[in-house]
Amino acid sequence: MNHLKDKIKLDFRSDEPLYMQLVRQVEQLVLTGELNQGDQLPTVRELATELRINFNTVARAYRLLDEARLISTQRGRGTYIWEEPTRETVERLRQISLAELARRYLDEAAGLGYDAPAALDAVRDNMKPGNPEHEDVGADQAIEVKNEQTQQTQRRTSGE
Amino acid sequence: MNHLKDKIKLDFRSDEPLYMQLVRQVEQLVLTGELNQGDQLPTVRELATELRINFNTVARAYRLLDEARLISTQRGRGTYIWEEPTRETVERLRQISLAELARRYLDEAAGLGYDAPAALDAVRDNMKPGNPEHEDVGADQAIEVKNEQTQQTQRRTSGE
């Protein structure tokens, strides 16, 4: 019986915001192994109903946890405990050099009928100015509150 | 054996919708000639099962591809690569694909810890002369029009 709601206790009188209480407690549950990789968390509405709070508050907590790479929220599907890339994936990525990646890109572009200069231009065109600096992905990094919207953090861990 | 499912990689954590990832990847497979006219695609349920997603998500992608005249979906029969994509369709999709290819390349490079300028340099470095496989290939090479009839009479569900 993995009822997350039973493991979460909110103190409505604390000065600590509700969403922050949620973040800490879920974080704790994951780190202590009460929640494991791939486990599905309650939906934002489900948990919100159980805890008698607004689902946006849960969503906010989930978003922070997502940005901290502790969980993975997927619209229309649900929210899951973050899964580490498989050993093979990591190894594969490690072995691929940037040069190989570039060559492969050029090959694929050639397959579409584009010559190298055109492919080069395409890369240039698609490197936007506000490009995300890749933040460090440390596992045990503390979760920080961000008061302002941080719209970066698109996540691309080549799946599976 | 052409197992489409092996050529499709979904990233569940991407901010790009699953059905859109499907559309792009099928487009690319067609344009690079890995899928040819008359080839039957997996059924929506088959592909969905393989990819661990709902078959309606596959159906959504198929519908978009059908509207783009790239494939032909036929209720009760299956889904097939469209007989004869027009030149304009091919050209349009080629351009979209190149941009998408470039973005994906940048993403993958970022995943390895390289920023965009570094990725750009890598492309430049690898397109230097002495790389025989980058000779200019014509556009018509990617998709060849065959007038030969395929094994089934193609009836279209979505007009012509």
Next chain:
DNA sequence: TATACAATAGTACAAAGATACAATTGGAGG
């Protein structure tokens, strides 16, 4: 009191899933 701002709630929306349905095919039984 007035102002500012963070926390929370409300509303609208997009992606993905569930379910029921319609068209096509193919085989069994006449």
Next chain:
DNA sequence: CCTCCAATTGTATCTTTGTACTATTGTATA
């Protein structure tokens, strides 16, 4: 052959789920 019917395949529609944006509330501070 023909008819019937079950299985297969795509379609239509609604529900579920997370996201974005706005509004409200509460509290600290001038």
